[in-house]
Amino acid sequence: MGKYIIKKLILLIITLLITSFVIFLIFELVPGDPAVDKLGTRATPEAVEALRVKWGLDKPFILRYFQFVTSVFTLDFGVSYTYGISVSNLLKEKMVINLFLSVMSLMIVVVVSFPLGVYVAKHTGGLIDKIMIPLNQTAMSIPSFVLGLLITFLFGMVFKLFRPGGYVSYKADFGGFLYFLIFPAVALAIPKIAMCIRLLRGNILEEADKDYSLTAYARGNNTTGLLYRHVLKNAVMPTITFIGMIAADMICSGIVIEQVFSIPGLGQMLISSISTRDFPVVEAEVLMIALFIMVISFITDVIHAILDPRVRI
Amino acid sequence: MKKLRTLVLFSLLALTTVLCACTDDKAKNTDSITIGIAQDIDESLDPHKMVAAGTKEIFFNVFEGLVKPDSDGNIVPAVAQSVEVSEDKLSYTFKLRDGIKFHDGKAVTIEDLEYSINKFAGRSGSEPVSSAFSNITEVNVVSNDTIEIKLEKPDSAFLSYLASVEAAIIPKNNADPDNVCIGTGPYKYVSRTPLQNVVFEKFDDYWGEGGNIKNVTFKICTNPDTIAMELEGGTLDMCIHLTKGQKNELANSDFKIYEGTMNLVQALYLNHDFEPFKDIYVRKAMNYVVSSEEVMDFVSDGYGTKIGTSIYPNFGKYYDETLSSVYDYDLEAAKECMAQSAYPDGFNMTITVPSNYDQHVDTAQVLKNELAQIGINAEIQKVDWDTWISDVYLGRKYESTVIGVDAANLSANALLSRFTSDASDNFTNYSNLSYDEAYKAAVDSFTDEDATANYKKCASILNSDAANVYIQDLPDFVALNKAFEGYTFYPLYVMDLTKIKAVK
Numbered sequence: 001m002g003k004y005i006i007k008k009l010i011l012l013i014i015t016l017l018i019t020s021f022v023i024f025l026i027f028e029l030v031p032g033d034p035a036v037d038k039l040g041t042r043a044t045p046e047a048v049e050a051l052r053v054k055w056g057l058d059k060p061f062i063l064r065y066f067q068f069v070t071s072v073f074t075l076d077f078g079v080s081y082t083y084g085i086s087v088s089n090l091l092k093e094k095m096v097i098n099l100f101l102s103v104m105s106l107m108i109v110v111v112v113s114f115p116l117g118v119y120v121a122k123h124t125g126g127l128i129d130k131i132m133i134p135l136n137q138t139a140m141s142i143p144s145f146v147l148g149l150l151i152t153f154l155f156g157m158v159f160k161l162f163r164p165g166g167y168v169s170y171k172a173d174f175g176g177f178l179y180f181l182i183f184p185a186v187a188l189a190i191p192k193i194a195m196c197i198r199l200l201r202g203n204i205l206e207e208a209d210k211d212y213s214l215t216a217y218a219r220g221n222n223t224t225g226l227l228y229r230h231v232l233k234n235a236v237m238p239t240i241t242f243i244g245m246i247a248a249d250m251i252c253s254g255i256v257i258e259q260v261f262s263i264p265g266l267g268q269m270l271i272s273s274i275s276t277r278d279f280p281v282v283e284a285e286v287l288m289i290a291l292f293i294m295v296i297s298f299i300t301d302v303i304h305a306i307l308d309p310r311v312r313i
Numbered sequence: 314m315k316k317l318r319t320l321v322l323f324s325l326l327a328l329t330t331v332l333c334a335c336t337d338d339k340a341k342n343t344d345s346i347t348i349g350i351a352q353d354i355d356e357s358l359d360p361h362k363m364v365a366a367g368t369k370e371i372f373f374n375v376f377e378g379l380v381k382p383d384s385d386g387n388i389v390p391a392v393a394q395s396v397e398v399s400e401d402k403l404s405y406t407f408k409l410r411d412g413i414k415f416h417d418g419k420a421v422t423i424e425d426l427e428y429s430i431n432k433f434a435g436r437s438g439s440e441p442v443s444s445a446f447s448n449i450t451e452v453n454v455v456s457n458d459t460i461e462i463k464l465e466k467p468d469s470a471f472l473s474y475l476a477s478v479e480a481a482i483i484p485k486n487n488a489d490p491d492n493v494c495i496g497t498g499p500y501k502y503v504s505r506t507p508l509q510n511v512v513f514e515k516f517d518d519y520w521g522e523g524g525n526i527k528n529v530t531f532k533i534c535t536n537p538d539t540i541a542m543e544l545e546g547g548t549l550d551m552c553i554h555l556t557k558g559q560k561n562e563l564a565n566s567d568f569k570i571y572e573g574t575m576n577l578v579q580a581l582y583l584n585h586d587f588e589p590f591k592d593i594y595v596r597k598a599m600n601y602v603v604s605s606e607e608v609m610d611f612v613s614d615g616y617g618t619k620i621g622t623s624i625y626p627n628f629g630k631y632y633d634e635t636l637s638s639v640y641d642y643d644l645e646a647a648k649e650c651m652a653q654s655a656y657p658d659g660f661n662m663t664i665t666v667p668s669n670y671d672q673h674v675d676t677a678q679v680l681k682n683e684l685a686q687i688g689i690n691a692e693i694q695k696v697d698w699d700t701w702i703s704d705v706y707l708g709r710k711y712e713s714t715v716i717g718v719d720a721a722n723l724s725a726n727a728l729l730s731r732f733t734s735d736a737s738d739n740f741t742n743y744s745n746l747s748y749d750e751a752y753k754a755a756v757d758s759f760t761d762e763d764a765t766a767n768y769k770k771c772a773s774i775l776n777s778d779a780a781n782v783y784i785q786d787l788p789d790f791v792a793l794n795k796a797f798e799g800y801t802f803y804p805l806y807v808m809d810l811t812k813i814k815a816v817k
Binding site: 030031032033034036037038039040041042043044047082083084085090152153156157163164165166167169259260261262264268269271272275276277 | 352353356357364365440443491506507508509532533534535536538539542543545546547548549669696697698699700702703704706707721738
């Protein structure tokens with residue numbers, strides 16, 4: 001087990017290095033100068049040059065990349081060009097927002113889809129199942145941001161359960177912050193719930209057809225006992241992988257949902273820092289997102305390895 | 314039994330939803346207003362370092378210069394109570410306003426004036442905020458309420474430079490103007506949260522009439538698609554610079570739409586280093602074939618003001634309305650000009666346009682179709698804003714571009730200086746000897762009448778030489794909740810909060 005984890009960790013670091021290099025390279029190649037952006041069109045060339053020197057942009061590419069990599073290990077991402085405060089401080093708050101959004105959304109997915117999935121599998125062909133199939137298809141095919149707009153319209157404008165765009169900072173009012181995040185979290189969760197139910201239902205039905213289920217019946221188990229004691233354990237494995245993938249995807253989908261709900265999270269920060277060529281922020285942020293996704297897939301792998309010893313080989 | 318339980322649960326759920334919907338909004342609180350702005354403010358809170366137009370636009374309420382513009386474009390006294398200009402126009406004497414205070418409660422002293430002037434004019438080691446201030450030769454404290462500024466040569470536009478936010482008066486003892494924001498304006502700065510908001514509060518000790526609303530929050534709304542929803546949902550009370558689409562979405566709502574102009578010169582700017590544009594017949598043909606009306610119809614439902622040169626109507630005395638109709642749409646004249654040019658069969662060109670400005674992208678689309686009528690095959694190239702700045706504006710590596718050029722202050726050279734042959738910001742590479750002469754004559758003019766006449770001559774040269782394809786001053790829409798009233802447009806890019814008040 002230890003060896004397995006170490007192997008995965010080394011892979012993770014290599015992937016991060018490659019990712020960071022690609023990010024760095026991309027921003028080296030796109031046109032646009034952060035110093036000009038900052039000082040405006042009426043700035044003198046001397047002032048622009050002075051700022052470039054101050055930010056170290058006059059140094060060669062490889063040297064800057066090397067500095068960036070070393071700075072990552074000390075968790076110091078430098079100072080944002082646009083805001084003049086340290087990138088870590090700037091991103092800390094945004095990370096909290098996105099973390100809560102993702103975790104809430106993930107919880108909704110798990111809490112709703114597991115019981116529903118099992119129920120639907122158990123009552124295949126029943127009324128609920130018949131309703132769920134087309135409903136699932138619809139929920140899966142609507143993108144999160146469209147759902148976000150629908151939710152804003154319905155719950156924000158018609159029922160007035162929340163104020164569209166009325167995000168409250170968690171520092172000001174933690175309860176209000178959580179309450180506001182429920183709506184984007186639901187928008188994020190709905191398509192994933194549909195996918196989860198479908199996956200779980202399919203897996204359970206597949207497992208239930210296998211020989212060991214028949215044996216279990218023969219041994220005197222009833223349907224409920226068979227389902228919970230034998231089938232579920234096997235059927236849940238692919239779903240856990242899937243939940244891991246969802247968790248990673250939550251951060252990326254969250255970027256879109258943020259726009260719809262006007263949440264000042266990582267996504268808005270990313271978009272605005274790309275357009276102002278705020279390199280330290282963009283690089284730190286993309287790296288964080290990459291790291292987040294990799295850590296989650298790492299955790300999923302480890303859970304898998306624990307649950308299913310065959311994976312470790 | 315089971316069915317009953319489900320039924321009860323469902324009806325409970327429905328009931329809660331309906332009940333929640335019934336809780337009506339409390340009566341609108343008119344002590345506070347939330348205003349949507351499209352972008353975050355600059356990093357530095359030092360007015361002398363402010364760059365972005367959107368930052369200066371709102372800090373107009375926090376900072377004041379010795380003088381400031383009013384909504385008609387006149388220059389009125391602000392921190393200075395009065396201004397005296399000497400006979401030879403080389404000396405300006407300002408008298409400090411009695412009892413005027415900074416936001417921290419301290420009185421404004423003559424030392425603060427001296428410090429501020431030296432700072433923004435670049436006389437204390439820093440960069441001058443505008444090259445126009447290098448004209449200052451001396452700053453003399455005459456008495457404890459009088460200060461004198463001496464110039465090297467007369468400049469009829471000197472006071473309009475002093476009226477900008479960049480020439481604000483700030484306290485001398487503020488050690489950290491980048492982060493501690495102290496001015497003399499009707500509103501004081503309270504706080505900011507990056508990408509979220511900027512908060513102002515009414516300054517009670519303001520020397521003038523001051524604001525009517527106590528708390529002002531500027532909410533940063535980077536996503537244009539949700540603005541209408543946020544306005545209708547009550548998160549925003551006001552939003553500036555709405556697009557045509559957003560305006561139409563709000564048509565049947567609690568909002569009053571104010572219509573003004575953006576104070577920009579929108580044109581198809583031509584790079585005069587591009588071979589076909591060196592030919593005056595080509596430029597004239599393009600001017601004839603482009604119909605400003607068609608652009609306005611397509612881009613902004615017919616709103617907008619047609620212009621014919623690099624001066625927009627709010628520039629009052631410098632604006633000559635007749636120029637806007639010189640190149641009314643005339644396909645025959647355009648074809649004739651093309652036939653006389655070196656390119657009777659047309660040519661290929663590229664219109665580079667910043668993709669973040671919908672109105673310019675839409676305009677380029679209309680232009681492409683119009684130019685096709687005289688055999689010019691225009692290709693549209695969309696670039697992001699930073700690329701536009703570095704390649705088009707600074708690098709001058711483009712053939713033509715659609716953009717709106719604004720004015721830093723209310724003097725005509727804010728718009729006209731860039732077309733002199735050796736101007737550092739002459740991104741069109743325009744070069745015309747008679748223009749340079751007329752411009753120099755205007756700057757050197759002794760009287761305002763002479764200066765105005767010469768500036769008007771400059772503007773008319775740009776028109777007769779068909780320097781660029783001038784289109785319009787774009788319309789600007791502001792939505793304000795009907796609980797408030799009084800939004801007033803300025804001839805400059807500023808928002809005056811003091812004009813907004815609650816409807817009684």
